[in-house]
Amino acid sequence: MQQAIAILDSGVGGLTVAKEVMRQLPLEKIMYFGDTARTPYGPREPDEVIRFTHQIVSYLLQFQPKMVVIACNTATAVALEEIRSRLTIPVVGVIHPGARAAIKNTRSGRIGVIGTEGTIKSGAYELALRQITPHIEVVSQACPAFVPLVEKGLFHTPEAHAAVAQSLRQFQQIPMDCLILGCTHYPFLRDTIAEVMGPKVNLISSADETAREISTVLYHKGLLATTNSMQVHQFFCSGDPWIFKKIAQEWLNEEIKVTPVVWQVPHIS
Amino acid sequence: MQQAIAILDSGVGGLTVAKEVMRQLPLEKIMYFGDTARTPYGPREPDEVIRFTHQIVSYLLQFQPKMVVIACNTATAVALEEIRSRLTIPVVGVIHPGARAAIKNTRSGRIGVIGTEGTIKSGAYELALRQITPHIEVVSQACPAFVPLVEKGLFHTPEAHAAVAQSLRQFQQIPMDCLILGCTHYPFLRDTIAEVMGPKVNLISSADETAREISTVLYHKGLLATTNSMQVHQFFCSGDPWIFKKIAQEWLNEEIKVTPVVWQVPHIS
Structure with a gap:
């Protein structure tokens, strides 16, 4: 049996990473977990985010993945190093890939980062850069x-456009040549962000770069899938499977099956 | 003492990788070897390229580098796997990084590759992609x-422009959205290649991508340099040190010291 790449996120944001993995690595099998019952992670305390991340990783390890991808910037910022130190398989986060891509692309040496409150407060991008x-x-x-707009599936609405324009009104005045979309939900809003920031700003998607x-x-560890074994990707979510399925199918442009997972001790935020 | 990244090439082409490493990883110390006495590698038989690559790697290992970078596409195509299997430190070639960048960037699914005769004949890019x-x-x-134009330092001349236009006259008719500069010498001719290929073709530099x-x-192996210890990069070449120094200083835009290395059994091509 082909071992899968386990991808986890606070909700649907990590689907931007999953979609890019499916495009850039079409032979790989994916196992995706969206913690939609507890989204968003951005405003939560680091300890709680670490605990949730551990819980999802433990759940996914039962399926023996060959790699764990923390496809959530907030969780990467606070939990990556700890998760990595506990596992023997490779663990990839979404912050360093975006940071490295920005370093490769910038010519001015000034890089912009947008993200959730948790990610920005952690200073993880500044540190990585x-x-x-x-x-x-x-x-x-x-x-x-x-994030709340994307989790509700409202990414192509006038409401989303207004929120992006409003949020970036002051930020867009600062000269920069690269802007890291430091949240895996943001590629859902990419066109709008690009329109607001203008053509001179190169948008770096942590999703594309992480894939x-x-x-x-995988290549350097000798773990790349070598044959296409008609893999079926697996999807899990902790919240409403119908909303998750609707958003996931629209974004991935394919039919998927979703397995609902109910946490034994539910967290109501 | 900070361990260096050893970078080797058939001549000056790998300086495009060295320059990008210096820009993207300014804390790292570099050790560069240009086998200018035996350049170009492109038309040589694989066995000979493997032998030369081994000889340079053996020479550089005496300085205990933390990584070996085969910054020559021809040598990567034929010698990477063998060199990697013999060393315990990471060995990076220049073909897979360019291939991965092209996969990330292409939307049409048709990718162009230009390189030396050796690289193209090996089919290494097709294989990697x-x-x-x-x-x-x-x-x-x-x-x-x-390559001969670049090795003579003639990269900003009408002669170079004419050679590029002539070489790519037919190739430029083929629709593609990405073109891999599959030889580390080619970034020296980048502006001219871009002009000939037109604005719709995204040029992928194996140098930038390899850096x-x-x-x-280095990050995943925990080998990134963490402090700037006023590192002095080292340069070695097997041919005329004055020509090498002139080209290297012009390309890197800084003063360097070159140590000439004379092979005990000289190879005259």
């Missing part, structure tokens, strides 16, 4: 309105 | 005129 290139200038802004980095890590 | 995405369409062409992948691999 400056660890590699200490002289880089980073400007960042939290956009708490974006590429997954490819790099 | 199709191993990951079997449905991808690859069109390739050898451009044997390019980014070096960053990824």
